[in-house]
Amino acid sequence: MTDAAMEISGLNRNDRFTRGSRLVDALSKTGLLLAILAVVAYGSFASPAFFTTGNLLNVLTSMSIVGIVVVGMTFVLVVGGLADLSVPATIACGAILSLGLQPLIGPVPAFVLAVALAGLIGLLNGVLVGYVGINPIIATLGVGTIGLGIVQAAVGGVIVYGSNTASAEFAKGRLLGIPVVVLIFLVIALIGHFVLSRSFWGRWTLATGGNYNAAEASAVPVKAVKAGAFVITALASGVSGGLLGLTLQSARPLIGSGYEFSAITAVVVGGVSIIGGFGSVPRAIAGLIFVQLLTNVMVLQGVRTPIQGFVLGILIVGAVGMDAALRKRGVV
């Protein structure tokens, strides 16, 4: 690409902030809200079980486990890191170790150590992507395979069970009528939102994803910011996996498979750009709510699991295609 071409695309970029972007922005936000309302309306209309406290609490709880991963994945997409495919490995690491280490060092240190080791996997991803410059999908695919293999080898490839009832009670318990898992998710989402939209780190993340070279020229530590997104995702998945393990009181090596797709779907459906430089945590969570409610309605309607995966795939293609189309026209 020549310099002239870069300049032209730069002009387009400036244009999008002045020309009707607020309208499109509002439309894209309300569009998702309308879609959520439509799903809620259809759900309560089609199934009597949908709009009940029990069902909605179930949705909220399962949403929270994925949601914690979504917060991290938002950083990866915004920084221009495409996607983190090592999520199944980091979730398994969090779940298996936080249960497996309980008899040895107690529940709290086990949880902390599990999350820290998951973070280590993220650090490896981050170094490979940010500093060595390897394609994120290939790097996280490879590191995820290695990490999952090591975690499996560590426990001999079997299912691990919990042995500490107090921590299980805590994870399954409620505070003021709200499940603890949901509260933890809300806290993490708030922190994530604050960091991405209000802190210097968030500004750096957006800048790095928007224009890597310009950010580098403006003395943003681009490599560290890019690597950081993967560490954040891994820590989040570690927490998510730990909570999942504590709630289920058992962890098999493949406990986290599929979570990477759920998280990616939520983030791109929420309108976070797959190419980076644009997005926020609330948007991703709106996408998550939509996808989770849609899945829930499908389950209540007796739609089989494979079809749900099919719909998720179509949603990703649609959202990514729309993102590409909007970008080409200079909006979003």
Next chain:
Amino acid sequence: MTRALVLASQYRVVIILGLTLVISALVVPGYLSASTLSLGLDRAATIGLIAIGLTVLLIAGQIDLSGGAVFALAGIISVILQREIGILPAAIVGILVGTVAGAINGALVVGLKVNSLVLTLATMLIFRSLAHWITNSQPVTGTDIMLSLALAKIYLEIFTIRSALFIILIVLLHVWLTRSIPGRNVFAVGSNPAAAKESGIASDRIVFLGFVFAGMLAGLAGVLQSLVTNTGSPVFGSELTVAVIAAVVVGGTRLEGGRGSALGTLGGVLTIGSLTIAMEFQSIPAYVQQVVSGLILILLVVLDRVVTTKGRAPGTRPALVRDDPITQGGKV
């Protein structure tokens, strides 16, 4: 300089393959017997057929992560249809299904102009869900059990039908890539899509056909696997993705596009195949094998990265690693 690099990367394959064989022969008794080698070659052929398609795609600067899912889907179709239309027509339909899957990938990548990594990640989910959907997540069995014996028969002491087919195809691919004009165009598209388009190469068509080719070969591999095992299963091929990419990368084909060779892929496939067989003979668990193929992938990608960063002229960073979406054929 380039010539030296190409030579070095060719030697790399030979060195790695040689080391693998020597170490395996030292560790595993009777490893270098004809029967072991033919078993290894037959095993490698599955990875190899998918790797043939991926080699072309990677040279063209694209990637297909859906190969493992297409592999499963095509195999299932070819087994299910055996009762209805007979074995040979069913096999042909299976390969066609793979081809259509590839065409869907290609049309979406070229039409939506989105990153092929992200897109084939989504279509992988879609094809895998389809496979589960069709089979109700249960393995299906074929009609003629004797056919698997015929396919497993060893000719000339070393070749099965499958491995002979693989060797013939990869030699043909080598001739096509190095001696024909379309083959040369694939390299042009991969190393600099914009320049290729300016030179009058229909890069969109090449990318599209590359995906069709990759899908067809993944389908062929899946059909052969299902015929040999007389089974089609929706979980087939899920562990193949990393192994196939590792095989191609060992062979010196770059993830960045524009560089690679069919004979290199042959070497890479043989390396992964002989490693797998050696580990299976030592009854090393599957998850440790996964760790090994993940490690090989990451190490070699890092090596490639460290070597290439120096040689590339500015502005020639190819499609897969560029920050903006792939724009072959579009306005640049």
